[in-house]
Amino acid sequence: xxxxxxxxxxxxxxxxxxxxxxxxxxxxxxxxxxxxxxxxxxxxxxxxxxxxxxxxxxxxxxxxxxxxxxxxxxxxxxxxxxxxxxxxxxxxxxxxxxxxxxxxxxxxxxxxxxxxxxxxxxxxxxxxxxxxxxxxxxxxxxxxxxxxxxxxxxxxxxxxxxxxxxxxxxxxxxxxxxxxxxxxxxxxxxxxxxxxxxxxxxxxxxxxxxxxxxxxxxxxxxxxxxxxxxxxxxxxxxxxxxxxxxxxxxxxxxxxxxxxxxxxxxxxxxxxxxxxxxxxxxxxxxxxxxxxxxxxxxxxx
Numbered sequence: 001x002x003x004x005x006x007x008x009x010x011x012x013x014x015x016x017x018x019x020x021x022x023x024x025x026x027x028x029x030x031x032x033x034x035x036x037x038x039x040x041x042x043x044x045x046x047x048x049x050x051x052x053x054x055x056x057x058x059x060x061x062x063x064x065x066x067x068x069x070x071x072x073x074x075x076x077x078x079x080x081x082x083x084x085x086x087x088x089x090x091x092x093x094x095x096x097x098x099x100x101x102x103x104x105x106x107x108x109x110x111x112x113x114x115x116x117x118x119x120x121x122x123x124x125x126x127x128x129x130x131x132x133x134x135x136x137x138x139x140x141x142x143x144x145x146x147x148x149x150x151x152x153x154x155x156x157x158x159x160x161x162x163x164x165x166x167x168x169x170x171x172x173x174x175x176x177x178x179x180x181x182x183x184x185x186x187x188x189x190x191x192x193x194x195x196x197x198x199x200x201x202x203x204x205x206x207x208x209x210x211x212x213x214x215x216x217x218x219x220x221x222x223x224x225x226x227x228x229x230x231x232x233x234x235x236x237x238x239x240x241x242x243x244x245x246x247x248x249x250x251x252x253x254x255x256x257x258x259x260x261x262x263x264x265x266x267x268x269x270x271x272x273x274x275x276x277x278x279x280x281x282x283x284x285x286x287x288x289x290x291x292x293x294x295x296x297x298x299x300x301x
Contacts, residue, residue: 038082048075052082090175090201093145097130097168099184099250099262100175102201106142106150113137115201115249117265118184119170119299120291128299129155129165131290132248133265135221137164156294159225162267163290164248172299174250174260177205183301184252185259187287190231191215196253196263198282200246207242210235210282219268219283228267230285234277241282242269251284262287262298 037059041050053059056079093101099118114136120129130143134157137143143151143166152168172183176199190196190212199206210233218227235241251264264284271280291298 036084038085049077051077051079053079054082056080089178090181091146091178093147094149095151095169096128096171096173097145097151098171098173098175098181099130100181100199100201102146102245103132103143103151103166103248105137106144114245114247115199115266116166117248117250118174118262118287119168119172120165120294120296121299123295123297128168128170129296130168130170131265131296132164132166133267134159134162134164135223135225135267136248139164143168158290158293160227160229161265161285161290161293162228162230163265163285163294165294165296170299172301174252174262175199176252176260179205182260184262184298185300186255186261187291187298188253188255188261188263189215189286189288190233190251190253190263194253196233196251198242198246198249198251198266198284200242200249200266202243202245203249207235207282210241213277213281217283219270221268228283228285229289230264230267230283233282233284234279235282237278239279241280242266251287265290 036054038052043050051059060079090101097116099116101116103116104113114132117131120131121127130151137154139154139157141154143154145151152166154164155167157164173181174184175181192212192215194212196210196212197206197208198210212231213234214232217232218229220227246266249266250262251266253261253263255261264286266282266284268283269280287298
């Protein structure tokens with residue numbers, strides 16, 4: 001059991017205390033500061049508490065003279081070097097990197113260009129990569145997450161499937177919106193009439209109930225790289241199915257058995273094909289095809 005104190009600073013005269021299943025650890029005024037206490041762990045083997053702080057020696061010295069403890073002895077409390085605890089969301093991600101996070105070329109300071117899709121492994125060498133859209137970046141580009149943390153470099157691209165892989169410590173997880181992260185369990189193709197969702201980072205919180213209108217579509221961005229191959233879907237009349245920055249993001253669906261399936265990579269959009277379906281149509285390339293052409297396997301739970 002870990003209780004997060006969110007960088008609580010116990011300065012002169014401050015009291016730092018917390019109830020944990022009947023245990024209470026309290027530091028009172030000593031005329032010194034405790035420094036920063038980041039978290040307290042009730043050790044699972046029952047041996048006591050672990051206090052994570054920026055200065056373990058100082059905290060232990062002060063605590064030995066000023067702690068009042070009930071239910072355990074001061075000797076049962078150990079002090080270790082800790083680090084600040086930060087809220088987890090897809091706008092402040094950390095390794096292992098997930099699908100659905102905003103990413104950009106590390107020399108671009110104007111904003112976050114695209115979104116990551118999912119984590120994969122090379123079937124031959126077992127190397128890990130994070131997948132996004134090919135049209136977002138170029139081979140050799142360094143990629144960073146929001147906050148400036150470096151992810152890796154674009155190693156390989158495939159134009160027809162609008163896919164690029166970034167060498168990275170990647171996971172099986174994907175942000176389905178700003179609050180919830182799930183593990184992919186499988187990769188599947190999409191068929192006419194099915195419903196999918198996507199979580200490009202600018203489409204808050206996500207886009208759901210997108211019906212597959214055509215399962216085999218080709219399109220051309222006019223960038224000289226030829227046609228892309230994938231799927232077309234539509235959400236509702238007047239709806240914007242995607243937004244700038246969603247490119248490269250994950251398309252997914254939940255199977256009847258509850259497994260989250262990876263369906264593809266957000267690639268583009270167009271408008272007004274069917275008079276009965278006004279609004280934007282989303283285009284995505286399919287996960288199983290990307291995995292096949294790049295000799296990859298999906299990271300799954």
